[in-house]
Amino acid sequence: MRRGMLRWASSRRLPATRLGLTTLVALLLAVGLAACSPEPSAEESTPRPVVIGSKKFTESVILGETLRLLALDAGHPARHRAELGGTRILWGALLSGEIDIYPEYSGTLVREILSGEDVSSPELLEVALAARGVRSSATLGFENTYAIAVPEPLAEQLGLQRISDLREHPDLKLGFSSEFLDRADGWPGLRQRYRLPQTRVQGLDHDLVYRGIDAGHLDVTVVYTTDAEIARYGLRMLEDDLGYFEDYQAILLYRAELAEKAPDALAAFRRLEGAIDAPTMAGMNGAVKLEGESEQAVAARLLSEGLGLAVTVSGQGFWSQLSQRTLEHLGLVGVSLGAAILFAVPLGVLAAQNARLGHLILGITGMIQTIPSLALFVFLIPWLGIGWLPTVVALFLYSLLPIVRNTHAGLMDIPVPIRESADVLGLTRGARLRLIELPLAANTILAGIKTSAVLNVGTATVAALIGAGGYGQPILTGIRLDDTALIMQGAVPAALLALGLQGLFEFAERWVVPRGLRLKPSVGVRAEADPDPERPGA
Amino acid sequence: MLRFEGIFKDYGGTPALADVDLEVSEAQTTVLIGPSGCGKSTLLRLAAGLIRPDRGQVWFEGARLDTGSLRPARLRMGYMIQDGGLFPHLSVRDNVALMARQLDWPRERREQRLAELADLVQLPTTMLARYPIELSGGQRQRVALMRALMLDPDLLLLDEPLGALDPMIRFELQRELKAIFARLGKTVLMVTHDLAEAVFFGHRIVLLRAGRIVQQDEPRVLLDSPAEPFVAQFVAAQREPQRVLLGAGG
Ligand SMILES: Nc1ncnc2c1ncn2[C@@H]1O[C@H](COP(=O)(O)OP(=O)(O)OP(=O)(O)O)[C@@H](O)[C@H]1O
Ligand SMILES: [Mg+2]
Numbered sequence: 001m002r003r004g005m006l007r008w009a010s011s012r013r014l015p016a017t018r019l020g021l022t023t024l025v026a027l028l029l030a031v032g033l034a035a036c037s038p039e040p041s042a043e044e045s046t047p048r049p050v051v052i053g054s055k056k057f058t059e060s061v062i063l064g065e066t067l068r069l070l071a072l073d074a075g076h077p078a079r080h081r082a083e084l085g086g087t088r089i090l091w092g093a094l095l096s097g098e099i100d101i102y103p104e105y106s107g108t109l110v111r112e113i114l115s116g117e118d119v120s121s122p123e124l125l126e127v128a129l130a131a132r133g134v135r136s137s138a139t140l141g142f143e144n145t146y147a148i149a150v151p152e153p154l155a156e157q158l159g160l161q162r163i164s165d166l167r168e169h170p171d172l173k174l175g176f177s178s179e180f181l182d183r184a185d186g187w188p189g190l191r192q193r194y195r196l197p198q199t200r201v202q203g204l205d206h207d208l209v210y211r212g213i214d215a216g217h218l219d220v221t222v223v224y225t226t227d228a229e230i231a232r233y234g235l236r237m238l239e240d241d242l243g244y245f246e247d248y249q250a251i252l253l254y255r256a257e258l259a260e261k262a263p264d265a266l267a268a269f270r271r272l273e274g275a276i277d278a279p280t281m282a283g284m285n286g287a288v289k290l291e292g293e294s295e296q297a298v299a300a301r302l303l304s305e306g307l308g309l310a311v312t313v314s315g316q317g318f319w320s321q322l323s324q325r326t327l328e329h330l331g332l333v334g335v336s337l338g339a340a341i342l343f344a345v346p347l348g349v350l351a352a353q354n355a356r357l358g359h360l361i362l363g364i365t366g367m368i369q370t371i372p373s374l375a376l377f378v379f380l381i382p383w384l385g386i387g388w389l390p391t392v393v394a395l396f397l398y399s400l401l402p403i404v405r406n407t408h409a410g411l412m413d414i415p416v417p418i419r420e421s422a423d424v425l426g427l428t429r430g431a432r433l434r435l436i437e438l439p440l441a442a443n444t445i446l447a448g449i450k451t452s453a454v455l456n457v458g459t460a461t462v463a464a465l466i467g468a469g470g471y472g473q474p475i476l477t478g479i480r481l482d483d484t485a486l487i488m489q490g491a492v493p494a495a496l497l498a499l500g501l502q503g504l505f506e507f508a509e510r511w512v513v514p515r516g517l518r519l520k521p522s523v524g525v526r527a528e529a530d531p532d533p534e535r536p537g538a
Numbered sequence: 539m540l541r542f543e544g545i546f547k548d549y550g551g552t553p554a555l556a557d558v559d560l561e562v563s564e565a566q567t568t569v570l571i572g573p574s575g576c577g578k579s580t581l582l583r584l585a586a587g588l589i590r591p592d593r594g595q596v597w598f599e600g601a602r603l604d605t606g607s608l609r610p611a612r613l614r615m616g617y618m619i620q621d622g623g624l625f626p627h628l629s630v631r632d633n634v635a636l637m638a639r640q641l642d643w644p645r646e647r648r649e650q651r652l653a654e655l656a657d658l659v660q661l662p663t664t665m666l667a668r669y670p671i672e673l674s675g676g677q678r679q680r681v682a683l684m685r686a687l688m689l690d691p692d693l694l695l696l697d698e699p700l701g702a703l704d705p706m707i708r709f710e711l712q713r714e715l716k717a718i719f720a721r722l723g724k725t726v727l728m729v730t731h732d733l734a735e736a737v738f739f740g741h742r743i744v745l746l747r748a749g750r751i752v753q754q755d756e757p758r759v760l761l762d763s764p765a766e767p768f769v770a771q772f773v774a775a776q777r778e779p780q781r782v783l784l785g786a787g788g
Contacts, residue, residue, distance in 0.1 A: 421623035424586045425637045425685075426612035435636065439627045514627035516669035 020511030032334020228286030340399035348407020406448025410441025
């Protein structure tokens, strides 16, 4: 039976290698597309959900989750694309309409997003935003800016109330996050404005600052005004009596069209204006970061306690969450890898046929490989937006090099006598490639695909930063919350997926690599009776 | 049928052939012989269009080989590379029948031809399903010979076709091949190291030395009236061991 099949397969024009590779690509694309298809089909009858974005730090995620619950409470479908990287990504996504609303800070808006424009008055700001189809809410009631903090007992002892009071105590030990130490609007400016005399100033990581204070190595540091740790470590924030620090009021930025498209949801969102004060926000941050509550639970409590809304929260079960992430991850890997094989193998063939073109192709694909993934995402976002598409494109680009390089190497390594034998038989160029060269290079090509697949699974975890989901989501959240178990929820399945793919390719070898190349010479030689003429002493 | 005119060929500085003029006549066997490295394989590769001469021309059937497509000419040639050059990923059957399948020969015709050739080179038909790696050196050489003969080409270019065979099979195959060449009127250009084989096959023997033709003649003439001392030396060197061995044994 098996022999019959083999005979059939080998009597066709399609050689096994191409059949095997084609099947592999079809399989990858099918799995990938199947994995990411359910999303668009569900949207037919219900109104388009409001899409909420948030940055990749806890406060932003809590606010995003609050917005989602508000919309749902108002009867409008809503989706929260949590932890989408930083300001550039969110602002870009808002402009392109991929998200409708996200929480931002007034200082960031004025100094980063609209830097270089005259937005010195609220009216000018409104005009500048309107020109981009964007509006801003009023403040949510708190600001998240820098503040100088001192442990309560020390502040009590020295009578410190205002930053100016520090001038009288030149011996205090100061420790600041490295960022604050360097920024022009950080320590250098502060010292000048207040004419601070301290010389013992240390730079360290923001998270270590609290430990330094706790251990008594530091007396004075800089905090964000809604840091949960302020209450926990018993710090007193000193009044900025000379008004040095910029205003970083929490606001909502949303697309102007929301007023017509989802007035109900927008009205609900705006109930947050003035509804959250700094201690409340710091408390919520603490509940998530220090007590391990979910953002959703904290947001629901805010709505019930602060706004008197009864919101029910429905957590997603572990397994349904895992299967969703698996589907998302498979979708990314399958489509990008499948497309990469389709492109990279022909590119490798071209490179092998023409040395000069080969240099160019290998050079370009190699260069792409050196672009950091985050930078590549930032490049792609203006064209492709956020989420699935730019991620697939980036993964596709990263997958090219190993496949192109191995295809090229596999073809170049074919011994000259074999190439010449094929030529002299009168095979056309195409037939030679199809029947002789590709099958002989199959092993190497497959190894390249395997490398790409494993790299791809790893790189795809970064995609959570631009809202493509997958196993990167729990990793990202885990890093944010310093929660190893959560990181494992992403890292372990990603590792298993990589191993599984590797296994799949080992299995695929049976179809892709011709049998004659899989035989080992030691077990293979079954010479007939003829005696070895060269045996010594015969 | 095949003609070399004023051929010069260098491999990056080292001359491999110099001033070679040679006519390979129709329905005759021409044997190239000479010391290792004298340019025999190079001449054969020129005939197959695998390399181009630096100077001079190769003519096949009245047309220059380096202009236009080589494919029509190659479909009329059978070429057997010195070390076989079998495709490791194809079974013996597929190695031999590859081109026939490309030319859409029906299955029965292919199988019939395979059986004929296997019989000719004394390869057991059970070997047809094996892969090159599962064959001995001599068996591989016989498969390569089958592949060269498969399409029944007019011109055969054979580079030491019987070099790795054991003496018994070699002896039988020499006779079979010679009979076939004669019966079908094949034009053959063959390389060998073995003077006896050259004499046996050759209507004409071409002796090369360091890229130049030293003498080309009928076997008898070459043996009896060497054109220069080198020819005599070459002939003597091939005969000497036999004489010494026989003398010592007797
Ligand atoms: N690809 C190549 N590059 C450089 N030099 C080559 C190449 N092929 C052959 N040569 C050189 O050209 C000369 C002729 O080689 P060729 O293979 O024609 O010899 P030959 O007569 O077939 O020898 P043998 O009897 O050992 O097969 C030799 O000196 C060899 O080293
Ligand atoms: Mg040779």
